[in-house]
Amino acid sequence: MAMLFSVVIPAYNYEAYLPRAIDSVLAQSGDDFEIIVVDDGSTDDTPTVAARYQQLHPGRVRYLRQDNGGPAKARNRGVEESRGAFLIFLDADDRLLPDALERFRFWTQENRWGMVCGGHQSRHPDGKVRRHAPAVLTDDRLANFTAYIRREFGISNGATLVSRDVFEVIRYPESLRNSEDLPVFAQTLALFDCRSFPEPVLEVFKHDDSLRNNIDLILQAGSALTDILFDEALLPPRFLALRGEFEGRNALSVFRSLYLAGRYDEARQWYHRALRLAPRLLKEWPYLTKYVRSYFKG
Structure with missing residues (x-):
């Protein structure tokens, strides 16, 4: 068979x-x-x-x-x-x-x-x-x-x-x-x-x-993940147009992981990066709430 x-x-x-x-x-x-x-x-x-x-x-x-x-x-x-x-x-x-x-x-x-x-x-x-x-x-x-x-x-x-x-x-x-x-x-x-x-x-x-x-492995991936996913030799232009939004959301994901690990200074840096890449992500209230709380935690 x-x-x-x-x-x-x-x-x-x-x-x-x-x-x-x-x-x-x-x-x-x-x-x-x-x-x-x-x-x-x-x-x-x-x-x-x-x-x-x-x-x-x-x-x-x-x-x-x-x-x-x-x-x-x-x-x-x-x-x-x-x-x-x-x-x-x-x-x-x-x-x-x-x-x-x-x-x-x-x-x-x-x-x-x-x-x-x-x-x-x-x-x-x-x-x-x-x-x-x-x-x-x-x-x-x-x-x-x-x-x-x-x-x-x-x-x-x-x-x-x-x-x-x-x-x-x-x-x-x-x-x-x-x-x-x-x-x-x-x-x-x-x-x-x-x-x-x-x-x-x-x-x-x-x-x-x-x-x-x-x-640590999440941090190692960093921006390399975006470069690999949005391969210009592989994806058509209409898919490549979503690169900036993805990179911002990926930064938010790293922010959340660092926040939950208690690494608040690093977490805030990634939150700032996410907003620079995709300002609309400020409307993601669960992340904004964690960002504000991070200042009271450490």
């Missing part, structure tokens, strides 16, 4: 979580998928864990190891080594829900979608579980792109099916160690027809050591 899905699991020092991620894929129905674990230079017992699964499930699980280069490099390695017509990038600390691949199979019957986004649920340390449905994506690529860069909706890796055709045009930017998926999702929305469905296919586990919360 032809390989339909390649589930790529980038892993870095997540030995405690990796079995849950792999097991969640092995539990899926069908024999048209493969699992590729890309170990990004882990220093814990991740190699032993991944190699054991490869030994137990030959032909189904493949383990690859590389020097530490960041999640983008690990994802790109997975793309290069994969055989599936469609790819799913599952974070090593998350898990696919039962019937996730079956739900995605429905969308592969009409091979015209560059990306299909499903719903997901998040599980918090206090035990609370919240469900999140994706935005409704339409044939209007500019509308999809605009709403995404305005952060009107988010896209979760493990809840997203990406056609191999996308990676003939787009790759993960290896210079970024944070938000490396944002340019890929945005550019895919701009260049391909995409769809979504509300049913959850992924469970995201929230925890303090998640790379999602690494402030």
